[in-house]
Amino acid sequence: MNTLRLKGNAGVFTLDVTLEWRSPVLAIFGASGSGKTSVIEAMAGLRPQFQGAWTMAGAKVPLRCAPERGVALAPQDALLFPHLSARGNIDLAAAGRPWPSTVDAAVEVLELGALLDSHATTLSGGERQRVSLVRALAARPQVLLADEPFSALDWPRRQRAMTFLLECVQRHGMKLVMVSHDPVEVLAIAEEVAVLEAGRVLCSGPPAQVLHSARALDALAHSAVENVFVLSSARRDGDVLMVRTARGQDLVMAAPSLECGMPHRVGVSAEDVLLATERPRGLSAQNVFAARVISLEATGTHTWVRLRAGDETWTVRVTLRAVEQMGLRLGVELTLIVKAHSIRAL
Amino acid sequence: MDAELLAVLWVSLKVALVATLLILVPGVWLGHALARGRVRCRVLVQTLITLPMVLPPVAVGLLLLRLLSPLAWPGTWLAEAGPWLLTWKAAVLAAATMAFPLLVRGAEAGFAGVPARMEAVAAGLGMSRARIFWKVTLPLASAGVTSGVMLAFTRALGEFGATILVAGCIPGETETLALGIYARIEAGQSHGAWVLVVASVLIALLLGVLAERLRARSAA
Numbered sequence: 422m423n424t425l426r427l428k429g430n431a432g433v434f435t436l437d438v439t440l441e442w443r444s445p446v447l448a449i450f451g452a453s454g455s456g457k458t459s460v461i462e463a464m465a466g467l468r469p470q471f472q473g474a475w476t477m478a479g480a481k482v483p484l485r486c487a488p489e490r491g492v493a494l495a496p497q498d499a500l501l502f503p504h505l506s507a508r509g510n511i512d513l514a515a516a517g518r519p520w521p522s523t524v525d526a527a528v529e530v531l532e533l534g535a536l537l538d539s540h541a542t543t544l545s546g547g548e549r550q551r552v553s554l555v556r557a558l559a560a561r562p563q564v565l566l567a568d569e570p571f572s573a574l575d576w577p578r579r580q581r582a583m584t585f586l587l588e589c590v591q592r593h594g595m596k597l598v599m600v601s602h603d604p605v606e607v608l609a610i611a612e613e614v615a616v617l618e619a620g621r622v623l624c625s626g627p628p629a630q631v632l633h634s635a636r637a638l639d640a641l642a643h644s645a646v647e648n649v650f651v652l653s654s655a656r657r658d659g660d661v662l663m664v665r666t667a668r669g670q671d672l673v674m675a676a677p678s679l680e681c682g683m684p685h686r687v688g689v690s691a692e693d694v695l696l697a698t699e700r701p702r703g704l705s706a707q708n709v710f711a712a713r714v715i716s717l718e719a720t721g722t723h724t725w726v727r728l729r730a731g732d733e734t735w736t737v738r739v740t741l742r743a744v745e746q747m748g749l750r751l752g753v754e755l756t757l758i759v760k761a762h763s764i765r766a767l
Numbered sequence: 768m769d770a771e772l773l774a775v776l777w778v779s780l781k782v783a784l785v786a787t788l789l790i791l792v793p794g795v796w797l798g799h800a801l802a803r804g805r806v807r808c809r810v811l812v813q814t815l816i817t818l819p820m821v822l823p824p825v826a827v828g829l830l831l832l833r834l835l836s837p838l839a840w841p842g843t844w845l846a847e848a849g850p851w852l853l854t855w856k857a858a859v860l861a862a863a864t865m866a867f868p869l870l871v872r873g874a875e876a877g878f879a880g881v882p883a884r885m886e887a888v889a890a891g892l893g894m895s896r897a898r899i900f901w902k903v904t905l906p907l908a909s910a911g912v913t914s915g916v917m918l919a920f921t922r923a924l925g926e927f928g929a930t931i932l933v934a935g936c937i938p939g940e941t942e943t944l945a946l947g948i949y950a951r952i953e954a955g956q957s958h959g960a961w962v963l964v965v966a967s968v969l970i971a972l973l974l975g976v977l978a979e980r981l982r983a984r985s986a987a
Contacts, residue, residue, distance in 0.1 A: 465891040486890035494891035500884060504906045513902055514892045560892045 423447070423478065423596075429471035431459045436471060436620040445590045446597045448611035448628065450604070456620040457600040458497055461568050464598060465494035477564060477596065488516075491563035495570050497600070499553035501541035507552045508537040514559040523589055527555045530585045531578065547573040554582065558589070564596045565589075571606060580767070583610045584685075604632050608649040609686055609767040646688030647736040649767060655683040661707065661761055668732035673707035674764035684766030691738040693763035696726070697756040698747055708759040714751055717744070724749070730757055771938065772962060779943040782855060782930075783923035786862035787916060790870055794919070795912060798874025799904070803883070820868045824928025831861055831933045851933075858934035858941045862923035870919035877911015878904065910982055917978040924970065944970075 425440040436456050440447075449457045463471045466486035475482045483490060493514070501510050511524060528534055531551040536544065544552065550573045557565055565586075571579040587610060589595045601607050607614050608628045615625040616632075624631050629649065650666040657663075662676045664687060674687060700709065712728035712735060724744045726737045735757060739749070749755075800806045801813065819827050833839070835857060837846040851857050881904050889899040905912070927945040934941035936950050944967050951960035 462891070467887045467891055486893070488893045488895045490893060492891075493893055494888070496888050496891065498884075500888045502885065502889070502903055502907075513889075513894070516894070516898070557892060562893070566891075 422476075424476045425460075425464065425473070426475075427460060427463050427471045427473035427484075429463075429468075429473075431456055431471075431620055434620040436460070436463075438473075438615075438617070438620070438622055440615050440622060440625060442613045442615070442625070444612035445595070446587070446599070446611050446613070448607040448614040449598065449600045449617060450602065450607050450614050450632070451617035451623075452602060455617040457602070457617055458568055459620070460617065461566050461598060461600045462494070462496075465492060465566050466490070467494070482564070491561075492566060493557040493560035493562035493564075494566040495554045495557035495568065497568035497572075499546070499549040499573070501544070501549050501552055501556070503542050506538050506540055507533065507544065507548075510541060510552055510556045511537075511559045514556045516560070518561075520559060521561050523593060523595075524555055524559045527558055527585060530581050531555060547575070547578070550574060551578070551582070562595065564598065566598050568600045569602070570599065571601075572603075579606070586610065604628075605646045605649075605688060605765075605767060608632065608646060608688065646765065646767070647691040647738075648689040648694070650687050650733060652683075652685055652687060664764075666733055670710075670731045670733045672759070672764055673761050674766075675762045686767040687764050688767045689735075689759055689764050691725070691736045693759065694735060694737040695758040696728075696737060696739065696743075696747065696749075697758060700756045701758065704758065705760070706758045707761040708757075708764070710757055712755050712757040714749060714753045714755065717749060717751065719744070728755065728757060771959075772966065774939045775942055775944060775947040775963060776966060778855065778858075778939065778941065779924055782858045782862050782926075782941075782943055783920055786859045786866055786923040787870075787920045789859065789863045790867045790919065791916065794867060794870035794915070795874045795905075798871045798876075798912070798915065799878045799900075799908075801871070801875045802878035802881075816868050816871050818868075819865050824865060824926070825932060827864060828861060828929035828932030831857075831864060831929060835860070835933060853933075853935045853937060853941065855934065855941050858926075858930050858943065861929035861933050862926040865926050865929055866919035866922040869922050870915040873915015873918055874908070874912045877908035877913075877915065880911060881907040913981045914978070917974065917981070921971070921974055924974075925967075 423442050425438060427436055427438040429436050433454070434456065436459055438460055449460055451457050459468060462468050463473070463484060464475060466484060469485065471484070473484060475484055482492065502513065505513065511520065528537070531554070533551055533555060536548055541549070550570065554567065554570050557567070571582055574582060583606065586597060590597055599610065611628050613626065614628040614631050616623040632647065650670070652664050653667045655662050655664040657676055660676055662674050664672050664674060666672065672687065710730050712730035714726060715729050715734070716727040718725040719741065724739055724741055726739055726749060728735045728737065801809065806812050834842060835845060835851045836842040845851055885907065886899050886904055889903045925945055927949065930943065931946055936942050936946040942950065944963055948960045948963045951963065
């Protein structure tokens with residue numbers, strides 16, 4: 422069990438965070454100004470004004486910077502040391518030791534080889550962010566703290582970076598605490614998430630549950646990917662991919678660029694799913710299947726409908742009017758419709 | 768070049784170099800501490816540091832004379848290690864005292880230009896404080912620090928008022944360029960004085976080019 426308690430004045434609000442998590446990858450999620458960066462920088466030892474305590478598997482981790490803590494931060498602003506090259510930045514974090522194997526692999530995966538001798542000031546935002554991530558890995562952290570590490574990366578690189586970090590976690594036992602305001606990233610990489618609002622933990626737990634709760638969704642007012650499915654297989658068929666989720670649901674999706682290989686996860690926005698009381702005919706949509714309503718959560722302006730289709734659970738956002746007109750209630754059998762282009766590779 | 772001129776040049780460079788080296792570490796340390804706000808009574812400390820710049824150099828010389836006098840403490844204690852007054856060591860002390868504010872101010876300006884967040888990010892990577900200072904802070908502040916060091920060296924090289932009171936003008940021992948020019952004018956040796964003036968100008972030009980190169984290198 423890992424725990425974190427933090428308290429202190431963060432300017433516009435009082436930070437008061439209590440967290441418990443078990444998995445090696447924790448995401449700290451929230452809207453801008455919710456206190457995410459304050460929390461992760463406090464963990465990195467950069468916010469001594471906050472009082473609190475942090476433990477990892479029962480062992481206390483000091484909330485003060487110290488070389489032997491085994492903690493490294495990749496900051497949000499990807500601040501590189503401007504008097505050094507990309508290589509110099511990485512060397513400095515490696516403290517004169519040879520680069521660990523993770524760094525060599527990261528340089529390759531993140532396509533930094535040709536940029537290593539470039540001066541830090543000549544790199545673009547995305548390049549700086551990639552170097553910053555590799556630099557943090559060069560410090561051989563047991564716990565990597567990454568503040569919005571993918572925000573300046575294009576989607577293929579983001580996918581590669583996420584897959585690579587997960588490999589670091591699985592193969593090398595590294596722990597990852599990541600800040601993100603992007604639910605797609607959180608769903609794709611984290612096993613547990615804490616949602617922050619005004620310096621407090623709004624809710625926490627597995628991303629699939631937490632990010633789909635009406636409370637979290639409305640607090641964040643996001644419109645991203647609420648349905649994420651792990652795939653067990655994927656094969657190309659003309660201009661589409663025929664994929665099967667780990668729970669056995671077959672989906673047809675528009676084939677993404679194969680630059681990143683076959684997708685391992687796919688996502689669908691709750692707003693891109695249609696519901697029908699009868700099975701429609703003559704639709705261009707490639708995914709039409711039966712589903713049963715398992716929960717309805719009405720908020721002020723809309724309703725979150727959760728449905729079971731086979732063994733998979735879907736989250737759909739509909740208007741209050743639609744709920745009334747369709748007579749939606751628990752247990753109702755419906756038809757769920759998703760366009761092939763609404764399914765995105767994550 | 769005659770032996771007399773060489774002796775003046777040698778004493779000048781020796782005094783200025785030793786004085787600059789003497790104040791280098793404390794000056795850089797104090798500049799860093801001031802820039803990072805780690806000094807208590809900051810205004811008082813800065814005022815005291817600036818004092819040699821605003822006081823007449825002769826007044827500073829008189830204060831040093833009192834300090835080094837073998838008739839009262841701490842001069843009595845210092846005298847146990849050998850005489851100070853009218854030696855090149857006294858010239859070094861006078862030059863260091865007058866140059867110290869320039870080095871501290873230059874270093875302070877240099878360190879103030881290094882974002883504290885840069886040091887915080889380095890700390891966030893698990894780097895020790897010493898490593899952060901040597902590898903991040905100092906290189907980034909090098910333009911200011913270099914400028915402070917160069918200014919301090921040139922100030923030490925041209926020091927006159929305080930030096931003449933505590934070190935006198937002993938050829939080959941304490942006679943620096945400034946003292947040498949004054950002594951030759953007093954003695955009516957205008958040719959000798961002009962030779963030293965030309966030497967001073969050449970050294971100043973050389974230092975100016977060197978300072979500019981170092982500044983450009985630091986800025987790059």
